[in-house]
Amino acid sequence: MRKQLLTFLALFCFASFAVAQEKKPITWQDIPTWKYMQSNSFQVSPDGKWIAYGNVALEADGEVILQNISDPSAEKKSFPIGSTNFPSISFSDDGKWIAFKEYPTFAESKANKASKGKPLRDKLTLIELGTDEKTTFENVISFSFNGKAASHLAINLAKDGNGDGKGSDLLIHHLKTGKSQNMGNVSEFRFNKSGSHLAYVVDAANKSGNGLYLLNLTNNSTQILDSDKASYKSINWTEKGDAFAALKMVEDKKYKQDHGQVIGVKNLNNPQVTIYDALKDNIGFDQAYTISGSRRPMWSEDLTRLFYGIHPLTLTKKDDKKELDKDSVKMAEANAMEKIMADTSIKSIADLQKAIAKLNSGQEKKEANTDKPDMTIWHWNDSKLQSRQQVTANQDKNYSFWAMYNVASAKHTALQDSSMKDLSILPKHRYALGSDAQAYELDINLDGQQYSDFYIVDLLTGEKTTLFTKFYIPSYSSSPRPSTDGTKLMYGKDGHYFVYDIASKSTKNITENLPVTFVDVEDDHNVEKPMVGALGWSSDDKYVLLRDGWDIWQVPLNGKSSSINLTQDGRAKKIRYQYRFGLDPEEKGIDLTKPVYVRTYGEWNKKSGISLLSPAKKGGLSSGAKSLIWEDANVGGLRKAENADVFFFSKETFNMPTEIYMTDASLSSPKQVTENTPDAEKYLWSDGTQLVDYVTDKGDSLQGALFLPANYVEGKKYPTIVYYYEKLSQTRHNWANPGFSGTGWNPTVYTSNGYAVFIPDIVYKLDDPGMSAVWAVLPAVKAAIATGVVDENNIGIHGHSWGGYQTSFLITQTNMFKAAAAGAPLTNMISMYDLIYWNSGGGNMSIFEASQGRFSGAPWENWDSYERNSPVYHVKKVNTPLLMLHNDKDGAVDFTQGIEYYSALRRLKKPVILMQYKGENHGLSKLENRKDYSVRMMEFFNHHLKGHAAPDWLEKGIDNLKLDEHLEKRGF
Template structure:
């Protein structure tokens, strides 16, 4: 793979620079998307990539002070090794090892896998093999090959990256990378090795071969092999396997080996008859897919020294999560409390001793919401949210403690307004030795002490209407750490802050509290932080294409990279946050985008895009593009002379459609009273739940000249009684987004009153419908129903069905097609454009 050096020069401004006007479709291809990747350990280098729809992507590495840069065409999977080396993969399968200080580059071809060892001092490359494995190469900092191991198919680094376990010609060995020699040959017999897993301290590892499991203790230099024939409790006709739900693992103490077991699936003779019984726990399609839970791999545990084995999961408890330390496992059966009528049943959680197999029920009929339960970093506690409080369960003492009753604070999400149970924002993390757990309320972060001492609110977001959230360590640094999930309060915390108009980052320390890093009226995100305090983050607004900014302190910062610099050559729109009230007096916001080249003396058409709450998008940059999975693009529309409005909607349970109508019309009226928008040229656009809202709104008002509705519901009754993803669809109405709050049979009139199909006769608005005929979220027959109703009523309507597409269009040709058609539809109805051929009726 070739690379080249770029020296960024500060160009002088061009006098008399000509603005070309709004961007056109032919120029969309000039726009790229920047991705922030990694900051080197001491903040001298930053990697980022720029992706184009043409596929001509480039990975860059730039010095944060001199701006010296390296570019890797088609580069991906880039990583820093120490401070002066960078490695990445090319489009041809090769690997580039770049010396950032000297500029020297080595390229290695036909590489199937790579990793960095010895804390960045060595690059390990596995070359492609021809069935028998390839050479594993160790590359030193000077680019020279210092280690060659032939015929390798599998390798794994120890946790400290100083040792390597690998097979060579089918024989498993351990190599000390510091001295570059084999220290242990595990087995003289050649085997087909599939997986390797290290003990957390690196003193042993387990391996998976074709059909069995082995364990090797480095301290004892002793190998143990699992023999299924010695254990009558090993499931008959089952196979040892590697699976994401039952991973190969060694316990922290090295005494237990966990691995996956795949049972034989039962043979079912086809009868040609499906039996659906209302007393069944789950619907027939889901039951048939489970095959008595045999399709899900189970977890077994083996005690090599004791030569004992037992199953951790089985058909009774098919789901598990090992607690840190692996002494305990949390078990459940997600369908035990079926049948019920929410999307998922409540859960009975059992705690199992992984050594004895004894289990006890610790939470009964508990919420299936994973934000309401969390396991401590050392595995001593389980925190859970119940009865509007955070509780703590002590695993060892089998006792419970309420952590929040004395605070007087609600920890539910106040902005969540769907039907069903209240939501929480969850757990931020646990401190060292499980002394504290940090949890969120709607705005703030609370420190709850596990010994029952008074809670402490770390932030003051509620007063400022600012939401503070913890930035996890692995999100801002690439450094490996054995306790990366543990919070060290003495080192401080990195927090993200977001309000209605601002965003940014703060640090929190016990001594100083909150200290601002960056917080401004732009969208700030993607922070990376080095060991010496250098930070890099992205900055954007609708009128500002994303920048990469490096900051050394609060007063010293600069732009490291400006994406899409060509934007300055074109007229571009801008945005603002509007405020309005619905008929209930609730204050809401909306994101309003102005046409490119806006002239206050002119009158413009406007497209209103709706869903639930969308005002957060007001400061997000949007590339113009034809590749839109919903056919909607803000920048396309503003470039074509449209205002675009994204209003927030607040809901009243049982009045879902009416709430959308109320809030959307209030937002539109606010814009009409203050902006140069032509009230006779308003368009409405919605997809999914927004498609439903669009369908409903046009049955109640003629405010909109035209509308486009994608994958939307039309009939609450038929949709309630449909099957989606092997589940009854009614949960969406009783417990979730459709916000009915009651069953169809306890609120039949509500369902009628919120169904667009009920009022189809009142529609005067031409509407374009579209859906994918493989939609797993909203049955495309909802669109067909609406189309047939409008056809019978002789209302103007066109339905587009995209073959093989799901809820959002994924095929490029379909994305382009839909984008063109939505554009032509709005141009025809809102601008008086030419009627496209596809709107003409057939002439059969």
């Protein structure tokens, strides 16, 4: 009996343990405390021996993970950092120290917000690597190690008090001694590259002691470079760190802007200070202008010239005091006294005072009403819509033109003016490239076709010469791009790439004799011959590396050697050699004497990896790419430790979170060094993915990615959500971290909860953006049904913005779908054409004619196309229950688009629900709103596709007076 009892207890305990360990679908309520690696937080010490990264959560405290990866026996260390989504972590350049910020905990922040307390302050933790020595600093705003020297840590402390000075305490912590010195009232500081010097600005109350200072960290000596009752700002070191420029701003109450001066400092051990005061240069400087405080100044590479911005001065407005008509004043006073004397309600001094105040108030109001009106004039000749001008008002107001000061000749030269709006100073600072589209701006804003004039500016003389007039830019890739020495420009025109030599003014077509086209033939927008983006210039400027959409070509500029197809097999094997990994952050161009790592992608199998291009013996690269990694995964993010041959790359799949792997230059035998999503083992995830091939009704061969539900059983059919946005099948291996998106959509959460997810590609035909979705999506879904995974009786569709448009249109053309959710959809292409994209202030018409809309003209030139592709004109055919998300402050797709469709469906008594989150834009930003809609959208699909009972809001709606109570019950 005892033996049987023990056996029973053992089985019971095992069963209980199994139940406890049983995985479950992840719920929306699990996500606020779900921890994940914030990808941008991953840091590598320059010697490649240490890594650190932050694991964070939406509504819980995070941690910094620190590990010595050079020692296999070393344990990971974890340090609490409070609540943040963006950890701040930094290694010193010598790999001996790490510093990271610690934030208030989630509980502290929540309590402080509820009590409306003073802002909580961050802390800073400093650790000497390889030891347990830890130093904590309180009240920290920002921090920085001193570059290559790695001898000091600067810590900017939060400002105490309400003085008018902008500066606060700056701690300079000596890493070796552990001692700190405090410098007060510092508003800005910058180390040079070597870390030998710190330039800083003092900004104190009443401007006492304000100035520009230089601290020599090798001997701890400080020099005052300039001091005045002025504001100093915009410290900008040269790339070498041998000089810096800054601004000095002096207040003048006659003008709205301060008068600017530019300061140049070089010869750091015995500083040579140049100050150019434009106000004193009556001959060379137009006194209607001043040096701008909104553009950071800079030295030329040879330290002979200073570059800075200038902008017009604006006089301070003075109140025009009109002479008073004394007789009118006396008459008004007499009338007022009569009214007061006749007022029988005045029975005390207090009543009299109220009556007088009332009269005065009325008079003031009358005077206020005579002020200028608050209005806007929209003129048909405006090159930019008034709404666009309003959006860019501050930018335009603070816009500055580049100018130059020659130190030796003490001469100022304006490099641009209002006739040339944009100017880019080219590498090596010999030339600048100017551009101006003002002559074409009206037409650009109407039809979306981009044109610009281009100019070359000589940075020795300031002379401007015309390069191109009305240059067509079908895509960014056609724009001129400088060589690494700034003496040549590469640009795309008429389907070819050209190189222009600035000094000789000669032009050469570098692709005319190649057997492939560099036009992006897959771009289906209404533009002419857009180019495939180039990889760039070689570091010696002898070659350019171009992409033809599949392979990479090395094209010489000397005309003597031949162009080489470096990758060779891309087009044949349908492998796209997409982009190069830049492993040296200080590189200038592509060094062809070193191996070049390239990201690869399989167009039809969705594999990805990294290939290597090797240097040739006679210069350039040898032909043929060596595949180093090629997997059914999303591989990328290749990086290298700054001072060691230690390499890292990222890898993920749809059901495996992103992890970082360590390896060597061969990328062989990689070792996982991160632990993303530490709670992942508790939950169910998708069982994998399948590719679905299909042919559209117009004959295009496309693919869709089918994501299997968790616990998938072959032969069983599953409720399915179809999601789309142009082409997305390339996301087959992308991990979607469980979270609350601005659209309510998260494929990982849906597959965890038993849904299959299907994401088909859509290609577009001109003048038929809606019908293109029908021609692509319906055959795609039929092909997905044929896999046996998709339950054809329980399919839902969802998309947001342009995808929302596809959803709202699809349900007018088919009854294939049992439920649909559309976020911020375009529903009336005719009315939408003439509306405004409020986020930018521009008009929609250019988007319709040359961008995503894909129409060949305006509605009045093509009524049939616009009507044929507008959901609202086919609303009578809708039989699919629709959940719409559209917010009243949507600055991309006007709220009226959602209202039009909702009202039309409601008029026809079609099942539609519109979710409006007050004050939200094109997507949801507030966490409470993102939570709410994510839950509601899944409840909507659960009801229609899984047969779950409908919650009250879905079944019968919620009365406005009961809404608060309803929302309080649902909050989490």
